[in-house]
Amino acid sequence: MADRYLSFTATAPGRFLTRRLGLPQPAALRRWSPEHPSLTGSLLHLTAGTTALDLAPVLARTGLPLDGSADPAAVVLDATGVRDVETLAEVHAALHPVVRSVAASGRVVVLGSPLDAAADDHHRAAVQQALEGFVRSLGKEIGRGRTVNLVRLTDASAAESTLRFLLSPRSAYVSGQVIGVGAEGPEGTVDWALPLAGRTALVTGGARGIGEAVAETLARDGAHVVVLDIPQAEADARRVAERLCGSALALDITAADAGERIAAELPDGIDVLIHNAGITRDRRLVNMPAERWGSVLDVNLASVLRTTDALLAKGALRTGGRIVATASIAGLAGNAGQTNYGASKAGIAGLVRSLAPRALAGHGVTVNAVAPGFIETKMTAAVPLFIREAGRRMNSLAQGGLPVDVAETTAWLAHPASGAVNGQVVRVCGQSLLGA
Numbered sequence: 149m150a151d152r153y154l155s156f157t158a159t160a161p162g163r164f165l166t167r168r169l170g171l172p173q174p175a176a177l178r179r180w181s182p183e184h185p186s187l188t189g190s191l192l193h194l195t196a197g198t199t200a201l202d203l204a205p206v207l208a209r210t211g212l213p214l215d216g217s218a219d220p221a222a223v224v225l226d227a228t229g230v231r232d233v234e235t236l237a238e239v240h241a242a243l244h245p246v247v248r249s250v251a252a253s254g255r256v257v258v259l260g261s262p263l264d265a266a267a268d269d270h271h272r273a274a275v276q277q278a279l280e281g282f283v284r285s286l287g288k289e290i291g292r293g294r295t296v297n298l299v300r301l302t303d304a305s306a307a308e309s310t311l312r313f314l315l316s317p318r319s320a321y322v323s324g325q326v327i328g329v330g331a332e333g334p335e336g337t338v339d340w341a342l343p344l345a346g347r348t349a350l351v352t353g354g355a356r357g358i359g360e361a362v363a364e365t366l367a368r369d370g371a372h373v374v375v376l377d378i379p380q381a382e383a384d385a386r387r388v389a390e391r392l393c394g395s396a397l398a399l400d401i402t403a404a405d406a407g408e409r410i411a412a413e414l415p416d417g418i419d420v421l422i423h424n425a426g427i428t429r430d431r432r433l434v435n436m437p438a439e440r441w442g443s444v445l446d447v448n449l450a451s452v453l454r455t456t457d458a459l460l461a462k463g464a465l466r467t468g469g470r471i472v473a474t475a476s477i478a479g480l481a482g483n484a485g486q487t488n489y490g491a492s493k494a495g496i497a498g499l500v501r502s503l504a505p506r507a508l509a510g511h512g513v514t515v516n517a518v519a520p521g522f523i524e525t526k527m528t529a530a531v532p533l534f535i536r537e538a539g540r541r542m543n544s545l546a547q548g549g550l551p552v553d554v555a556e557t558t559a560w561l562a563h564p565a566s567g568a569v570n571g572q573v574v575r576v577c578g579q580s581l582l583g584a
Contacts, residue, residue: 151524151540153174157173157174177545179550179552180316180556181317184317187254192223195242196229196235196241197230197238199229202304203226206307206311209308219250221254224311224315225242225243227258227260228259228301228302232275236275243286255294255296255319256294258282259300260300283298287579295314299329302331303331308565310566312340318556318559319556321553322574338564338565340565343370343564344371344564347370348371349562350376350420352422353376355387357525359424362559364555365558366422366555366562373394374397375388375394376396376410377399378398378399378401379398397413404454417464418464418465418466420469421472422472422562423474423496426474427444445491448496467513470516470562471515472558472562473518475497475517475518475519479493481580481582499515500573516569516571516574518558518576519574519575521578522549523548543580548578549578553576557576
């Protein structure tokens with residue numbers, strides 16, 4: 149369903165009226181397209197504190213010229229060298245003069261150090277933690293479709309895929325996030341145009357909605373996509389697979405032997421496993437029968453646990469593989485009438501954080517999650533008008549996201565060069581006002 153309020157605020161009368169009434173003024177977001185694959189404008193590189201990061205080679209490969217023009221499309225502030233309150237003041241000094249001039253739909257990316265690196269220095273730990281409050285606050289005030297994110301890193305080359313993503317139109321609905329990047333750089337040469345060429349990606353619940361958008365985006369990046377959905381949706385799954393030159397697999401993901409059957413259907417292995425299948429059965433706990441609770445937990449969490457365990461045990465995920473599961477801000481912040489759904493999606497976050505280090509060490513596979521907020525789908529179009537409008541406006545970008553926003557974030561986590569991103573739960577919510 150079209151966001152008529154967003155369209156109205158793009159008109160002169162709409163801008164005047166909403167400004168006078170103090171109403172949200174969302175800006176149309178610039179998303180990736182073949183015609184406009186990058187932001188338009190320059191990249192401004194700033195520093196706060198003393199730093200040893202060699203960012204210039206990586207930033208030069210983002211496609212944005214480092215010319216320091218007056219109206220940059222993006223700003224990268226290296227604050228990894230901030231160690232005390234005095235040098236924290238340099239964050240203000242660096243961004244205060246330029247933040248207003250960042251172009252509409254522009255990007256501000258602050259770089260910080262991993263918190264464990266400051267474990268023995270409580271002054272450094274305090275100011276590095278302070279960067280999170282700074283970034284989240286700036287994201288809520290910067291406006292005009294601009295985003296602000298924090299990346300914690302020690303090695304610029306290991307963060308190249310993350311910086312490319314955050315400094316591009318692909319991250320249009322990702323703001324206020326804190327992303328940790330390890331020290332492992334990409335292995336071998338990376339084809340940035342078709343990074344998934346020659347790789348197989350399995351997308352559960354891929355016949356419609358967000359799953360279909362994920363399948364489309366992974367296929368765009370070169371993957372052979374296997375669209376998995378329940379037998380009742382087989383026709384839709386085949387339609388999507390044929391359009392993407394992929395294949396379809398009709399399977400109930402809650403079946404006890406689902407993992408074994410997937411491994412048998414794909415004997416050459418899987419490079420990218422996307423756990424997207426999910427359902428809702430909303431009702432307040434006092435009115436929720438056990439069947440509604442159990443069905444949501446079985447589809448959204450138990451099937452993910454069983455299938456992942458089976459595929460890892462069988463070695464069906466190739467070394468260098470990626471697992472990306474779908475959580476939700478409902479699991480991070482809670483939502484009335486969704487105790488079952490919120491529990492299942494919080495469980496996904498727990499799975500990711502526990503399994504990620506062991507899957508990487510034992511199988512060479514990373515495990516991450518995306519946590520969508522209000523996304524414009526057929527499901528949200530059926531939500532009552534006032535609740536739908538609240539969902540759209542209650543984020544820093546004052547609008548709902550699109551399925552492609554979740555898909556682009558998933559594709560970044562699935563990227564061969566994203567091996568240093570592990571155990572992360574990244575919200576795709578326009579910096580929702582709900583939750584942390």
